[in-house]
Amino acid sequence: EDGYDLWLRFAPLDGVAAAKLKSQTPVVAPISEGDRSSTLDVAVEELERGLTSLRGEGDPPPAQNPVQIILDCGTEPGTGQSGFSLTPQLEAERPTFRIAAQDHIGCLYGSYALLRELAAGRGLGEISLIDAPAMPLRLLNHWDNPDGHVERGYAGRSIFDWWNLPGRLDQRMIDYARANASIGINGAVVNNVNARAFMLEPRYIAKLKRLADAWRPYGIRIYVSARFSAPRDIGGLDTADPLDPAVRQWWQAKTDEIYASIPDFGGFLVKANSEGQPGPQDYGRSHADGANMMAEAVGDRGTVIWRAFVYSAEDDTDRAKQAYDEFKPLDGQFADNVIVQVKNGPIDFQPREPFHPMFGAMPKTRLMLELQITKEYLGFASHLAFLGPMWEEVLTADTGGEKSVADVIVPVGMAGVANTGSDRNWSGSVFDQANWYAFGRLAWNPSMSSDAIAREWTAQTFTRKPAALEPIVRMMLESREAVVQYMTPLGLAHLMGTGHHYGPAPWVCDLARPEWNPCYYHRADRDGIGFDRTPSGSNAISQYDPAIAAQWSDPAAIDPKLLLWFHRVDWDHRMASGRTLWHELVAEYDRGVAKVDGFAATWSALESEIDPERFRAISERLAIQQTEARWWRDASIAYWQSVNGLPLPEGTAKPPFSVEYYRKLEFPEAPGQ
Ligand code: BDP
Incomplete structure (x- = not known):
């Protein structure tokens, strides 16, 4: 499991789904010479490859009445271009599963959709859908x-x-x-x-x-x-x-x-x-x-x-x-x-x-x-x-x-x-x-x-087993917000290192163009933080629909997630949570770090459910993320404190180093620039 196969692994089914697929032994019906095309050839090949893989090792038992998968690519299932319908007819004398589309690419998309449904553990008989791409x-x-x-x-x-x-x-x-x-x-x-x-x-x-x-x-x-x-x-x-x-x-x-x-x-x-x-x-x-x-x-x-x-x-x-x-x-x-x-x-x-x-x-x-x-x-x-x-x-x-x-x-x-x-x-x-x-x-x-x-x-x-799938999905869904929280909470933005864009650098203020500098974006000083984009500032807010602009113009009404994008507020600005802005900001960093610790714990509990190669690779990356979430938090807090001179809320961990330490870190080896 080196990850090369992406989401097209089609790991063998297990349990009831596996037994059913084995007994139904779906076979792709041959396509008549006149209807063939390179796209349909791909569809047939993908279906055969995917079905074999989902069925698992060994020859299929000879089926009495195998399900014929029919690619019917010249009819209009009511979807328009590139759309398809999937329809099982398994009770009939000659059981079939029909993939219908108005064009060959629709048939290919339908074939992948069928495999996706099967790979999710759904039985042939439960798969009935009609679908088409929303946008061209x-x-x-x-x-x-x-x-x-x-x-x-x-x-x-x-x-x-x-x-x-x-x-x-x-x-x-x-x-x-x-x-x-x-x-x-x-x-x-x-x-x-x-x-x-x-x-x-x-x-x-x-x-x-x-x-x-x-x-x-x-x-x-x-x-x-x-x-x-x-x-x-x-x-x-x-x-x-x-x-x-x-x-x-x-x-x-x-x-x-x-x-x-x-x-x-x-x-x-x-x-x-x-x-x-x-x-x-x-x-x-x-x-x-x-x-x-x-x-x-x-x-x-x-x-x-x-x-x-x-x-x-x-x-x-x-x-x-x-x-x-x-x-x-x-x-x-x-x-x-x-x-x-x-x-x-x-x-x-x-x-x-x-x-x-x-x-x-x-x-x-x-x-x-x-x-x-x-x-x-x-x-x-x-x-x-x-x-x-x-x-x-x-x-x-x-x-x-x-x-x-x-x-x-x-x-x-x-x-x-x-x-x-x-x-x-x-x-x-x-x-x-x-x-x-x-x-x-x-x-x-x-x-x-x-x-x-x-x-x-x-x-x-990875896996269809709910005991492993559920925690993986949960951590995926929380993960982007965790990054926001330990990097740029409460509407902050563009605080990363120059050039490579990795790691915190809110202190950078001296680059040639003003808008390249993190300082330009956060505008923090002894009194407050944030970019005033209301009419008293740049008025960028007026580029939005008036009803939306009106709501966002009020620091008490705007979603706190966008607060400092649109507003400059005092450090002791009172948030809906009852905390001051400063205390809320520090709490956000800590929430982000705690989430990443949670991901690492969730993942380590899944060792028995994931193949060793991918388990280890992901464990290592999560450990890096744990360290680096702390780096973002500590460096950011150390910098804000150097600007606002405020003490940390009670019970909060002090950054282990001074802002000077973080400022001096350099990464010429960072990829992708
Ligand atoms: C920025 C990237 C830069 C891209 C630019 C773009 O840093 O490498 O060339 O966007 O979208 O995010 O053109």
């Missing part, structure tokens, strides 16, 4: 560089072997496609948003084509991050001005060249005028000018996904406001095949942020949600943090006008910054596989609860 685009974004380094990657090197492509296709590329298809992911942007222009050169198009061909049977389309200055970088032009006819022509020809090799190419993802990347503003043009120019080249063959992650050094009012300020005036100006991709919160993938105000403010623009599966700010692969609850929080957030974030993005899609790497277990830690899984399941159905997702994943990855 369900994409992974890889921040992988062509040299094999993964920006913000904590699971080894890139899984894409550009050096040997197109000549050699690694088996991992097939297993990657299987994993994605099994949870409904239907596209991958294969290179970093901080893109190199040579990815668009002919020799790279040949490499991309090899991947696209390998993934097509699995319903996965390939996308590329495009560097906006490519016409200059590799096209021999002296400008990349989107309104220049030669530039437009260059993109048109380049796009046609790609489509000639990859007819179902998904399109381009663009990070423009953000963190030093080139963009249309370099020529005095707007994001819409840039995006529309590329969208014209793509036409109705694909999509241009334009990122809204922008903040500039010139505007030092409040970084949280900048994306909205730049994009809101452009609402309605983007072409039909442009999507604007917006991070879940207005700053940058922090352990907790309020939802991004653009979701409630751009009714005439197709918005897509960007989540970060890789845990850049939540302890890398070392800390356990199941992100389902975080994503559920943003998806269900009310944007005003009775629309949740999920309602806004459902017509478009979701993107997740991948956490895959060359590590044998793909994600660095087995628990981080759950975040990949949860992303796919939520993109398929954004109203799924993180509890249900954790259950499914645990049953497939």
Whole structure:
């Protein structure tokens, strides 16, 4: 059990479920030659492989009347594109189990769904469902560089072997496609948003084509991050001005060249005028000018996904406001095949942020949600943090006008910054596989609860036995909040170390740009702490729907989890709990640390239920997390005390070192930068 098989282990069933499956001996009915396709071949292969594995060792007993699994992929089960229905008819003379869909990819999704249900321990006769993906685009974004380094990657090197492509296709590329298809992911942007222009050169198009061909049977389309200055970088032009006819022509020809090799190419993802990347503003043009120019080249063959992650050094009012300020005036100006991709919160993938105000403010623009599966700010692969609850929080957030974030993005899609790497277990830690899984399941159905997702994943990855499954699910569900509590409680954010983003550094105040400094975000001094984003401060709160803004404007009415995001309060501000802010803050750190101790205890009690290899790997990581949760707590408290001069609440442990000690720690070895 080295974790390579992810949630597709299909461990042998036991008990009643095993006996039933053995007696029913389901066999996949042959597909007539005329109906075959590479996608259906995959479906049959997956069903056969999965059923054999679930049945366990040994030859199946000869069944009297085996259940025929019928793939019926040309009917309309009422689900629309890519949907399916699963219907058992086991009492009949010729018992069957029907997977029906209107298209072949629907049949493949239905096959994986059947295996998932069986793997959860449900019997064939109990599985009757009808399902379809909620949103059209369900994409992974890889921040992988062509040299094999993964920006913000904590699971080894890139899984894409550009050096040997197109000549050699690694088996991992097939297993990657299987994993994605099994949870409904239907596209991958294969290179970093901080893109190199040579990815668009002919020799790279040949490499991309090899991947696209390998993934097509699995319903996965390939996308590329495009560097906006490519016409200059590799096209021999002296400008990349989107309104220049030669530039437009260059993109048109380049796009046609790609489509000639990859007819179902998904399109381009663009990070423009953000963190030093080139963009249309370099020529005095707007994001819409840039995006529309590329969208014209793509036409109705694909999509241009334009990122809204922008903040500039010139505007030092409040970084949280900048994306909205730049994009809101452009609402309605983007072409039909442009999507604007917006991070879940207005700053940058922090352990907790309020939802991004653009979701409630751009009714005439197709918005897509960007989540970060890789845990850049939540302890890398070392800390356990199941992100389902975080994503559920943003998806269900009310944007005003009775629309949740999920309602806004459902017509478009979701993107997740991948956490895959060359590590044998793909994600660095087995628990981080759950975040990949949860992303796919939520993109398929954004109203799924993180509890249900954790259950499914645990049953497939570890065990179906309730005595072990229940505690694992419980610790997963608590884990993200624990991280918030020991890193950035009560609405604090961006307090991590410079560059690598690991560990506490609330004392950093002297970096070149104001908004790179933790001090800019927490604004703590002798009198108080927090960022005033109400009308008396930056007024970022006014970017939200008035009813929401009104509620959040009152420090007594806002959820304490967001208090210091929107308010600057005195250290002795009275919280709903009756404690002062200072005492509550210290209590939060202690709660976070205690939760992690609880996870370690829960896990160590499961030794007999988990295979030794994965048991040990996770035990080791939880021990690291225990130490590092204390580090966050102690360093943070030591720093706040150096600022506010306040004593600790009675009965609270003193940080073992002075703030100077924590300040001097350095980690040149941190991965992923
Ligand atoms: C930040 C990362 C940086 C990315 C950037 C982005 O630190 O590596 O390039 O986001 O999303 O979180 O473009």
